[in-house]
Amino acid sequence: MKIESIVLREIQMKLNAPFETSFGTTSERRILLVEVIADGVSGWGEVTAGETPAYNPETTDTAWHVISDFLAPQLIGSSVAQASDLPELMSKIRGHEMAKSAIENALWDIEAQMKGVPLWKLLGGTTEEIACGVSLGIRENPESLVRRVEEELTSGYQRIKLKIKPGKDLNYVASVRNKFPDILLSVDANSAYDLKDTAHLRELDQYNLLMMEQPLQWDDIHAHSILQAQIKTAICLDECIHNSRHALTAIQLKACRIINIKLGRVGGHTSARRIHNLCQSHSVPVWCGGMLESGIGRAHNIAMSSLANFSLPGDVSASKRYWAEDIIEPEVEVTPQGTIRVPTAPGIGYMPRVDRIESLTRRRVVLE
Ligand code: OSB
Ligand code: MG
Numbered sequence: 260m261k262i263e264s265i266v267l268r269e270i271q272m273k274l275n276a277p278f279e280t281s282f283g284t285t286s287e288r289r290i291l292l293v294e295v296i297a298d299g300v301s302g303w304g305e306v307t308a309g310e311t312p313a314y315n316p317e318t319t320d321t322a323w324h325v326i327s328d329f330l331a332p333q334l335i336g337s338s339v340a341q342a343s344d345l346p347e348l349m350s351k352i353r354g355h356e357m358a359k360s361a362i363e364n365a366l367w368d369i370e371a372q373m374k375g376v377p378l379w380k381l382l383g384g385t386t387e388e389i390a391c392g393v394s395l396g397i398r399e400n401p402e403s404l405v406r407r408v409e410e411e412l413t414s415g416y417q418r419i420k421l422k423i424k425p426g427k428d429l430n431y432v433a434s435v436r437n438k439f440p441d442i443l444l445s446v447d448a449n450s451a452y453d454l455k456d457t458a459h460l461r462e463l464d465q466y467n468l469l470m471m472e473q474p475l476q477w478d479d480i481h482a483h484s485i486l487q488a489q490i491k492t493a494i495c496l497d498e499c500i501h502n503s504r505h506a507l508t509a510i511q512l513k514a515c516r517i518i519n520i521k522l523g524r525v526g527g528h529t530s531a532r533r534i535h536n537l538c539q540s541h542s543v544p545v546w547c548g549g550m551l552e553s554g555i556g557r558a559h560n561i562a563m564s565s566l567a568n569f570s571l572p573g574d575v576s577a578s579k580r581y582w583a584e585d586i587i588e589p590e591v592e593v594t595p596q597g598t599i600r601v602p603t604a605p606g607i608g609y610m611p612r613v614d615r616i617e618s619l620t621r622r623r624v625v626l627e
Contacts, residue, residue: 260369261338264627265331265362266294269319270553270619274581278551279397281424281451282313289319290553292616293326295365302368303611304361305556307523314449314550315357315477315498315524322358323622330355330362331626342366343529356501356526363527364559372606377562379601379608382528384565388598392418392572393580394447394549397427401434408435408442415597418443418469418572424451429462436466443572447472450498454482461490469571470495470517480505484514493517497548501525503533510541517571521548522559531563539568547573554578554587558607561591565601575599586616 270290277286291306306326308317329352339345345363352359371378393416398404408419419439421431423446432446445468452460452474460474470493475482477498487494493516500506500518502525509515518538520531538545547564550556560575577593578585585591587609593599602608 260297260340260366260373262334262336263296263299264335264625265326266296266623266625267323267326267331268292268294268616268620268623269323270586270616271621272553272582272619274551275583277396280422281397281449283311285309285551288551288553289621291319291322291326291361292553292555293361293365295362295369297366297369298373300369300372302365302372303555303607304363304365304368304559305552306357306361307521307550307552307556308357309550317355317357321355322361325352325355325358326362327624327626330358334362335627339366342370346526346529357523360523360525360527363529364522367528368606375605377602377604377608378559378606379562379565382532382562382566384562384601385567386565386569387601389561389564389569389575389601390417390572391576391593391597391599392416392420392443392574393576394420394574395422397422397424398431401431404431405434405438408439412439412442415593415595416576417597418445420445420447420472420574422446423448425456432463432466432468443469445469445472445495447497448474450475450477454485457486457489460486464491468492472519473497473499480509480512480514483509484512487513487515495519497521498524500534502530503537506534506537510538510543516543518543518545519548520545520563521550522556522563523550528559528563532566535566535568544568544570546571547575549574549576551581553582554585554591554609555607555611557591558587558602558609561599561601562607572597584615586612586619588612
């Protein structure tokens with residue numbers, strides 16, 4: 260596959276409702292879409308960075324800079340036998356996993372189209388119906404959170420994750436657990452606590468949580484290993500894990516018992532699959548996290564989630580939970596059983612709606 264050009268677009272999309280986490284509230288997304296053209300075939304990827312460097316260091320603007328000034332000039336004109344050769348080509352550029360992921364994933368879309376197979380099959384996926392959960396933002400009070408949980412359960416979602424932060428944690432979790440004693444329930448703190456809060460976090464042990472996601476500092480695996488030894492609830496790492504070496508460190512230090520894999524955070528499908536395989540060989544279940552993606556990112560998440568060790572429901576949910584209108588055709592739909600069926604068409608298996616994408620585009624550059 261010879262990489263001929265890269266079209267970089269920034270689109271703006273308003274979320275159906277603001278999403279609040281411990282690090283801030285998002286109402287409007289500024290999303291970079293990467294369209295790679297190789298051997299005349301177009302493939303799509305999404306940069307999952309946020310608008311601010313509050314979740315990880317990357318932002319929409321850093322990704323624009325790194326792709327247009329460093330990654331594209333390096334890649335355009337070069338040839339690769341397969342998409343999994345991309346990480347090596349990009350390895351001289353440190354970090355910026357989300358920028359790299361969008362490019363590599365677009366190449367995977369192209370490779371799958373050229374081979375005439377759905378991306379999930381090319382990746383080695385086996386699960387044709389993936390289990391879905393939802394991530395619920397912080398609410399003004401526990402009562403309104405309980406109402407939201409009820410709606411999501413009625414829609415069929417198999418696992419509920421509550422965003423928490425200091426002051427909006429124990430009472431929210433208690434209210435939901437009292438109303439729904441048997442559901443799969445987890446919490447995500449997005450690094451809002453530190454080891455001094457160990458006694459407080461141990462209070463969560465009484466609610467039979469499936470996991471507690473990233474309670475401590477975004478870059479501190481060791482601190483999580485100290486916490487995990489002192490609480491019963493399984494820790495799941497999100498922010499801390501950027502590659503398979505981090506995953507191995509976390510497993511060996513017993514810093515977590517579950518890992519959340521996000522394509523952007525780990526640098527693309529090749530790294531994600533490597534982490535998946537490593538976790539599988541250590542009997543550590545994984546699940547697919549979300550970053551409030553448009554349909555393009557969502558399609559890649561679905562393909563990745565078909566790998567066998569994605570054995571817990573992920574944060575991949577229906578397009579309509581986020582967007583009045585998505586940018587792919589068909590939109591991502593969830594069955595009444597809380598599952599998504601993998602697509603059958605070649606590549607990512609959903610058609611980018613280019614007219615709609617163009618109408619949402621705020622800036623665009625063709626790199627060639
Ligand atoms: O930590 O999983 C997270 C959204 C933005 C940044 C970080 C996270 C999230 C979510 C939302 O939890 C998941 C989704 O896309 O539904
Ligand atoms: Mg998380």
